[in-house]
Amino acid sequence: MFKFELLKTAKDSKARLGKITTNHGEIETPIFMPVGTRATVKTMTPDELKEIGSQIILSNTYHLFLRPGTEIIEKAGGLHKFMNWDKPILTDSGGFQVFSLSDNRKITEEGVHFRSHIDGSKMFISPEKSIDIQNILGSDIIMAFDECAPYPASHEYIDDSMRRTLRWAKRCKEHHKNIDNQTLFGIIQGGMYKDLREISAREMVDMDFKGYSIGGLSVGEPLDLMNDILDFTTDFMPENKPRYLMGVGSPDYLFEAVERGIDMADCVLPTRIARNGTVLTHKGRIAIKNAVYKEDFSRLDEDCDCYTCKNFSKAYIRHLFNVDEILGMRLATIHNLYFLLQTMKNIRDSIKGDYFLEYKNDFYKKFGYK
Ligand SMILES: CNc1nc2cc3c(=O)[nH]c(N)nc3c(CCN)c2[nH]1
Numbered sequence: 428m429f430k431f432e433l434l435k436t437a438k439d440s441k442a443r444l445g446k447i448t449t450n451h452g453e454i455e456t457p458i459f460m461p462v463g464t465r466a467t468v469k470t471m472t473p474d475e476l477k478e479i480g481s482q483i484i485l486s487n488t489y490h491l492f493l494r495p496g497t498e499i500i501e502k503a504g505g506l507h508k509f510m511n512w513d514k515p516i517l518t519d520s521g522g523f524q525v526f527s528l529s530d531n532r533k534i535t536e537e538g539v540h541f542r543s544h545i546d547g548s549k550m551f552i553s554p555e556k557s558i559d560i561q562n563i564l565g566s567d568i569i570m571a572f573d574e575c576a577p578y579p580a581s582h583e584y585i586d587d588s589m590r591r592t593l594r595w596a597k598r599c600k601e602h603h604k605n606i607d608n609q610t611l612f613g614i615i616q617g618g619m620y621k622d623l624r625e626i627s628a629r630e631m632v633d634m635d636f637k638g639y640s641i642g643g644l645s646v647g648e649p650l651d652l653m654n655d656i657l658d659f660t661t662d663f664m665p666e667n668k669p670r671y672l673m674g675v676g677s678p679d680y681l682f683e684a685v686e687r688g689i690d691m692a693d694c695v696l697p698t699r700i701a702r703n704g705t706v707l708t709h710k711g712r713i714a715i716k717n718a719v720y721k722e723d724f725s726r727l728d729e730d731c732d733c734y735t736c737k738n739f740s741k742a743y744i745r746h747l748f749n750v751d752e753i754l755g756m757r758l759a760t761i762h763n764l765y766f767l768l769q770t771m772k773n774i775r776d777s778i779k780g781d782y783f784l785e786y787k788n789d790f791y792k793k794f795g796y797k
């Protein structure tokens with residue numbers, strides 16, 4: 428079962444409030460999705476993820492296909508059972524990871540030949556193979572197999588890549604048609620070229636997917652270029668279907684995306700930076716390993732009531748990082764994820780109460796954004 432309800436659109440921006448219903452529960456949008464690439468959101472237990480407010484998590488076809496392999500997950504009864512997560516799961520199709528992780532890959536019409544980044548063995552993923560793997564994983568929302576083109580890239584390269592991704596999307600839709608309980612999203616490409624974005628969006632919308640991602644962004648381009656392409660592209664996307672911006676992001680990227688009509692986003696940022704001691708706070712980012720926190724017994728963030736902020740000081744967390752104690756990474760991860768998830772809840776409340784732009788400006792001033 429899959430349903431998207433558009434509950435409200437802001438008067439002074441394209442920000443919108445929505446609700447997605449899946450077999451594994453409801454998702455209030457706009458939503459940030461923590462990334463659990465290899466069937467775990469690093470250092471977090473499922474209960475801790477629920478405790479901080481995670482409504483849905485991401486996992487990944489490429490990684491799970493390589494390790495532990497689909498046979499084991501199939502024997503476990505699917506990914507929800509394997510990782511003991513009973514809420515919604517979205518899996519990415521492996522396209523992005525093949526291009527960003529493996530080398531000497533060869534793109535053909537059929538699919539992508541590449542070497543495993545683990546042991547160098549020869550591998551191949553096609554649109555059909557990606558759908559089959561995601562079907563075995565049993566995720567609630569699955570992605571079409573696409574090429575996330577590099578940035579920068581020529582208009583010619585992006586044109587070829589985008590049209591091949593359209594042909595792959597058609598094959599994914601064909602191959603997926605009799606798989607119930609899973610919802611397939613199309614991925615709009617087109618690089619930083621508005622004419623190609625328009626073609627991709629129109630053709631994807633004609634294929635009538637139940638939701639759409641905007642791919643090929645957050646690939647190193649400046650924020651204002653991403654915003655410009657995003658603002659242009661969302662205008663071609665149906666109002667009554669979810670819009671998912673892939674690979675975003677930090678608080679400012681999330682605010683900018685919501686303002687331009689995005690409902691869903693995912694990023695490894697909060698969990699990745701937490702593991703090296705970078706903490707998101709309402710006064711900007713702090714590097715907790717810094718000696719300045721040696722005797723600072725205040726909580727990470729005065730305005731945060733997460734488990735970490737309620738129970739531990741900066742000095743203690745700095746100590747944990749300094750002596751390489753795993754608890755340090757866990758406490759920083761709990762805080763960073765809670766910070767982003769709470770910010771998204773505040774964003775939903777601000778759309779509900781018609782003060783989204785005020786909330787954004789207030790947050791930017793405190794966080795130190797321009
Ligand atoms: C960090 N930036 C970023 N950009 C992405 C683009 C795609 C993209 O264009 N396609 C796919 N399939 N995934 C993407 C991802 C992975 C999302 N978890 C991206 N991540």
Ligand SMILES: [Zn+2]
Pocket residue numbers: 727728731732733734735736737761762765
């Ligand atoms: Zn906190």
